[in-house]
Amino acid sequence: MEIHSIEEESEMTQEKSSRIRKGGFRTLPFILANESFEKVASYGLLPNMIIYLLVDYHMSFTKGTNIILIWSAATNFLPIVGAFLADSFLGRFLTIFLGSIISLMGMILLWLTTMIRDVKPPLCDPRNPSTCKSPTPIQYTLLYSAFAFMSIGAGGVRPCSLAFGADQIDTKDVTKRERRLESFFGWYYSMAIMGVMIAITAIVYIQDHHGWRVGFGIPVILMFISTLSFVVAYPLYYKMKVEKSLFTSLCQVIYVAWKNRRIELPNSVDGSWYNKNDANVTKPTDNLRFLNKACTLSIAHNTTDAIAKDQWIVCTVDQVEELKALIKVIPLWSSCIMLSVANSQTTFPVLQARAMDRHITSGFEIPAASFSFFTIVSIMVWVILYDRAILPLLSEIQGKPVYISVKLRMGAGLVCSIVALVISAIVEHVRKNKAIENGFLNNPQGVISMSALWLIPQHVLSGLADALNIIGQNEFYYTEFPKSMSSVAMALYMLGAAFASLLASLLLSTVNDLTKGHGKDSWVSTNINKAQYEKYYWLLGVMSCINLLYYVVCSWRYRSSVGKTVVEGNKTSDPGVELGSTS
Template sequence: MENPPDQTESKETLQQPITRRRTKGGLLTMPFIIANEGFEKVASYGLLQNMILYLMSDYRLGLVKGQTVLFMWVAATNFMPLVGAFLSDSYLGRFLTIVIASLSSLLGMVVLWLTAMLPQVKPSPCVATAGTNCSSATSSQLALLYTAFALISIGSGGIRPCSLAFGADQLDNKENPKNERVLESFFGWYYASSSVAVLIAFTVIVYIQDHLGWKIGFGIPAILMLLAGFLFVFASPLYVKRDVSKSLFTGLAQVVAAAYVKRNLTLPDHHDSRDCYYRLKDSELKAPSDKLRFLNKACAISNRDEDLGSDGLALNQWRLCTTDQVEKLKALVKVIPVWSTGIIMSINVSQNSFQLLQAKSMDRRLSSNSTFQIPAGSFGMFTIIALISWVVLYDRAILPLASKIRGRPVRVNVKIRMGLGLFISFLAMAVSATVEHYRRKTAISQGLANDANSTVSISAMWLVPQYVLHGLAEALTGIGQTEFFYTEFPKSMSSIAASLFGLGMAVANILASVILNAVKNSSKQGNVSWIEDNINKGHYDYYYWVLAILSFVNVIYYVVCSWSYGPTVDQVRNDKVNGMRKEEEEVIKLN
């Protein structure tokens, strides 16, 4: 543990970042940071959207096996940000983490492009007919494919959590009275710009893959990733680069160990506990909070002669931790129930492969007289359009109008936004089940029960409402959760705060794979189950209703978790501000 700095050093330390912000950082750095993640998202999402078709056609994987591979890939992609955040906050720093991750993503996309370019790295072309068995992919061929997926996941794990936190570092200024509003606006616009990148992936990249083939469709994302890394490194002199702290997870583990070792220790009473807890001299925390009070034993001084050295520092950090370490672990533990409520919504959003097959079987023309068809993989753009539209309306219309009506700044509480998003996610799955029931019924009535490749005479525009609802749900809950984590955590945990939503998606994709296989196995009657390669034979509507029921139960679970959590940091701060305003108004009246 470092020696506690004296008062003069503390003042200098506080002054240094302020001076640095005046010469570095700011809005000038935003295009380079956002462009880096934007190009990465165009590349990675552009690859993902049609990937189930590539696996089924070129690698001859069935729907369930192919979707399971994609679930695991997406799970890894969303889990790796936690590793990237840990390395960034504790060892490498955000800038270096993003640079290394960009290189990994580029290598992964080049390897994936090679699977399309080189015939020998995948099964030979074959048309399955009666009496003909086409060879499946060998272990070495699949290993190369999975290597590409792994490198892309590693890259995403470094870029996604660090870009958001790195961007916030450029704008975060505690001396600015409007700092909270600036960060809220930044989170919203950051997600909106990232969503524009995903929108381009869902339209341009998917269209290229459908019409120009996999070779060009995989090559362009690799070129975009090269450009992303170049732009980010080019602007290196402009960035604010915060120093890393010691290993965050080591500090959290020390709290658990110390609390367990001193589990039988009796904590001091509140009125005489001021000098009974170990803290650094420059720490603002005089004593730990009352919530999760059993963890306070980790920083409680039981015997000064045995716990502290002559310099006032802890002799054994695995027996005595600082109040700051304890509060960091408390912050992480406290948000876990609220974090878990976003998993079901992420499961709902991850059903894109089934929606792709639905769109592929429907009439995708804009009108009966049109010859242009929307690519089946591009329907996800309606989710992104809805997300962007909400961010713009909320930030530029709803909040300003409400503030004008109330005569003071108005903000919708983040917990209300998250809850509303989860309810809309339930509505999205209910609508999805209803539309699929109608689509399947129409297909059977037209004699297409055994022909999944023919087009059902029903407009694919019926799928748009469910995509829009998914976009609104993600705009409310996704952005809300990220803002919630960022404001509730200490700044030293900002990258982990940014990666928690992605971690939820990782868990969601693993659970989605479990649910998918459980539904397929439990619903099988004879040789047919609810989940079949032939979408007209299966009962995808029943599968969607299972997810809808889980989503409704999740809304009730969220209400309980939100109530149990208590007031957020913003609520406490606003209550204090409102209390001070009322006192000032009363003083004015008395005078």
């Protein structure tokens, strides 16, 4: 034990010495550059992708949208895998580096599909679909490989950039460290939003006016700059050692609770529960009591050495409470998935905008895929107004500080999403009737005189729904979870977005299969003037209303975590009893 302590002390001394020489603010510009260029490159490919698949790969709207939804699902799910690998095996630097390289490979593959004629079906007249050939299996393989590489790469970069930047902040002054972290977080989110805005405006504009070769080539260059800017500062970075991840800790609780399922729970308040070394003695909460068996000290644990040698024998009370906190929020989390399903309908508005008058002046028109710009702007405007105007005004009216509860904001976001769907259905109904009146029933490429600015309200309301619900979700998880689980908030939202993309794909395919046949086009036909997308929007609206009721029930049933019972005056003091870190 003494030798072990000397070794640990030596390692800590070396680590502190290394940290003095490395890290600091000088490394942050390289990390921010990596994040910003990656955002511009990756998000610049998404808005117009449905047009590329329809025109160059001769896909139907349903198939093209399903491919994009599955790609989005993979891109949202893999960061959870990336975070686990970074925390448990690879470390954050190596995970970001490998993710950047793999993303670059995916973008190069996608760019090659624009440069090599044989990797796509031959050109044809889209107004005569019978002349258009479908892609071959090899052509599909190259396209899907590009999407797969980009999703895997995003899984390495996105969950680690913010945490890796925070690792570089080095100061013993807690107040100064918090101030520097706040500054870094502000710059990080500002650069990320700026990157997305550049992607959905400048990159989309280039694709529309200079073609796919240039439009897909620029993201390749930007991703190369992103990777290079990150790697060039390698000697300066402070790289934390890999530790056991929270995922491993949660698996331990499940395993030990199952292994001890036949053990009766003790009635004792203090001595029968396993706590961390030098921590206040606590007992677990009474909800989900079967999990308490994971932190029960039974007769088999008669020596602390046995516990210290095998971390899968017994868990701490903190580990058990972390898993309980996660299980408790699952109903509320699931009630917010429908909002992501509604907001994942990003492909059809692009087709809508292409068929409407997008001119701002006689010489300039908004790119069809750039209307999502109004979604991003509405999020930014709400965040600023809420913090700087709405809360101060309400506080002044009430004569005391006012705080709008997180669950109320989350519910308001769901309501905004429903209103956005209703407006979308009405606008599409009007647009289609005008297109038919103008003789464009068989010409989905025809542009009507109706202004595309009528699409702005639904985008603004979608952004407001995101600002209220998604930001509220992250705040809710952060306040309800123990501090050791603060990184789980974003992971939970991304997991929900992944499920939402898969559900949206399943819903789209089901509607397409059920509504076509007998010589009729489906509700989601590629010919938007023969389709009935307004009915699809009404269906989403009805499902969202049912989901709102489900959310109200989940919100009413949810009870905030009350914390663990602390047994005053008692501490665990036996050295070596600690069962690993839950971070």
